Amino acid sequence: MSRKEPDFATGFLVHDVSRLRKKVVDHELKPLGITRSQWWVLVNIARYAEDGIAQTELARLMSVGKVSLGGLIDRMEASGWLERLPDPEDRRAKKVVMTKAGEKLLGEMQGIASGINKRIMKGITKEQNKLLDGILKTMKHNLLQMGAAEE
Amino acid sequence: MSRKEPDFATGFLVHDVSRLRKKVVDHELKPLGITRSQWWVLVNIARYAEDGIAQTELARLMSVGKVSLGGLIDRMEASGWLERLPDPEDRRAKKVVMTKAGEKLLGEMQGIASGINKRIMKGITKEQNKLLDGILKTMKHNLLQMGAAEE
DNA sequence: AAATAATAGTATGCATGATAACTAAGTTCA
DNA sequence: TGAACTTAGTTATCATGCATACTATTATTT
Numbered sequence: 001m002s003r004k005e006p007d008f009a010t011g012f013l014v015h016d017v018s019r020l021r022k023k024v025v026d027h028e029l030k031p032l033g034i035t036r037s038q039w040w041v042l043v044n045i046a047r048y049a050e051d052g053i054a055q056t057e058l059a060r061l062m063s064v065g066k067v068s069l070g071g072l073i074d075r076m077e078a079s080g081w082l083e084r085l086p087d088p089e090d091r092r093a094k095k096v097v098m099t100k101a102g103e104k105l106l107g108e109m110q111g112i113a114s115g116i117n118k119r120i121m122k123g124i125t126k127e128q129n130k131l132l133d134g135i136l137k138t139m140k141h142n143l144l145q146m147g148a149a150e151e
Numbered sequence: 152m153s154r155k156e157p158d159f160a161t162g163f164l165v166h167d168v169s170r171l172r173k174k175v176v177d178h179e180l181k182p183l184g185i186t187r188s189q190w191w192v193l194v195n196i197a198r199y200a201e202d203g204i205a206q207t208e209l210a211r212l213m214s215v216g217k218v219s220l221g222g223l224i225d226r227m228e229a230s231g232w233l234e235r236l237p238d239p240e241d242r243r244a245k246k247v248v249m250t251k252a253g254e255k256l257l258g259e260m261q262g263i264a265s266g267i268n269k270r271i272m273k274g275i276t277k278e279q280n281k282l283l284d285g286i287l288k289t290m291k292h293n294l295l296q297m298g299a300a301e302e
Numbered sequence: 303a304a305a306t307a308a309t310a311g312t313a314t315g316c317a318t319g320a321t322a323a324c325t326a327a328g329t330t331c332a
Numbered sequence: 333t334g335a336a337c338t339t340a341g342t343t344a345t346c347a348t349g350c351a352t353a354c355t356a357t358t359a360t361t362t
Contacts, residue, residue, distance in 0.1 A: 008268040010280060011172055012191055013287040016214060018169035020294035021162055023320070026347090027298070037348065040163055056310055063167060068349045070311070075347080092310040092357045117159045122293050128286055129161060135275055135283050136164040142273050143171035147178070174350070177317090188318065207340055219319045221341070226317080243327045243340040 014139075021120060028116050034105065038076050039113070041069070042106045045082075045098050052085060052095030063144065081105060165290075172271060179267050185256065189227050190264070192220070193257045196233075196249050203236060203246030214295065232256060 025036040034042075044062055045053065055073065059066040073096060076082045081102035087093040098106070121129060176187040185193075195213055196204065210220040224247060227233045232253035238244040249257070272280060 008264050010284055010287070011176070011268060011271065013284060013291065014165060014169050014172065015187075015191075017287050017290050017294065018165045019319070020214070020291060021165065022348090024294055024297050025162070026320085035347070036166075040166075054310070063171065065350065066311070067313090067351080071348075087310095090310080090358075092355095094311075113159050117162060119297055120162065120290055120293050123289050124286055128282070131279070131282060132286050133161055133164060135279055136161070136168050138274050139168050139271055140164065140171060142271050143168065143175055146175050146270055170349070173318090177350085186317070205340075216320060217341070218321080218343090222318070238340095241328070241340080245341075 024120070025113075025116055028112065029109070032105065032109065032112075033079060034081070034109075038072060038079075038081070039106075039109060041072055041076060042081065042098065042102055042109075045096065046103075046106060049096070052087075052097045054087065054090075054093045055096060056093075058096060076102075175271070176264075176267055179263065180260070183256065183260065183263075184230060185232070185260075189223060189230075189232070190257075190260060192223055192227060193232065193249065193253055193260075196247065197254075197257060200247070203248040205238065205241075205244045206247060207244075209247060227253075 022036055029035065029039065040062070041058075044058065048061055049058065055069055056066050059069040062069065073082060073084065077084060080099060083097050083099055084094040085097055087095050124132070173187055180186065180190065191213070192209075195209065199212055200209065206220055206224065207217050210217040213220065224233060224235065228235060231250060234248050234250055235245040236248055238246050275283070
């Protein structure tokens with residue numbers, strides 16, 4: 001029984017992997033003019049919001065603060081991937097929609113992202129990956145239970 | 152074979168867990184006046200640098216940029232957990248050492264951190280945790296190979 | 303209807319982590 | 333030795349994500 005690894009090592013391992021992955025992915029996506037976080041916004045809009053979605057609702061779906069998402073949308077609107085449209089039903093709200101450029105970009109990114117991912121997951125079997133996803137989902141669930149969901 | 156989960160979902164799962172964990176841990180550590188990242192600096196100094204370490208060397212050990220670490224040390228020095236001492240061997244370099252207050256804090260944090268971790272890992276067996284760590288280490292290794300180590 | 307609550311989004315300020323460009327100091331090599 | 337290179341650390345600027353506080357609406361309650 002080694003004492004070298006304290007029982008919170010997993011957390012910092014997750015932190016390291018997340019940080020290094022952000023660095024690598026952002027570097028690879030740089031020629032496209034988009035970042036990993038912005039890409040994730042596109043993916044979620046494509047998945048959940050065919051014809052527009054309110055910022056707060058999207059933030060809730062992504063488990064992200066509405067302020068953080070607001071900043072992301074600012075930059076993505078400036079880049080031309082997204083647009084804010086007024087919601088005719090609610091004058092407080094804005095409908096976020098992907099532009100044609102955003103859709104085109106998202107399509108182009110599928111292959112690139114898949115290639116990056118293959119390299120990051122090198123040496124890890126499909127079964128291991130499935131297991132990994134399951135454990136991470138449990139951790140995410142625990143964290144949301146612990147109050148990470150509060151706004 | 153479901154098409155719902157694209158093959159890069161693992162990456163964003165890691166991102167979510169990392170982000171949510173940061174939020175939860177920082178919130179729990181707030182009464183102590185320290186953050187998760189600053190805590191990790193203390194742990195690494197305690198592990199590798201009994202009597203001081205140069206910033207660049209510590210950054211290398213932690214796989215973090217020297218600028219990022221410099222900022223962390225700024226804030227931790229202001230909080231009184233660390234000190235920068237001139238290196239008598241090299242006038243460019245500074246030896247980072249933990250203060251008495253830093254050592255005391257690190258000791259107090261062991262129990263707290265362990266408790267937080269238990270809650271985050273609820274429902275995950277020791278074997279699963281070991282497997283998780285192994286896979287994450289493989290991913291980290293791949294990422295460092297992919298150029299995430301460059302300065 | 304008027305007062306109160308809740309909700310959508312923004313503004314502000316901070317911590318973290320990155321890159322790029324810079325200064326100062328040490329090292330190598332012709 | 334002196335020029336060229338390398339290294340340690342800082343400054344400046346940016347993206348992400350958080351909390352807090354605010355404005356403008358909408359919904360609810362009395």
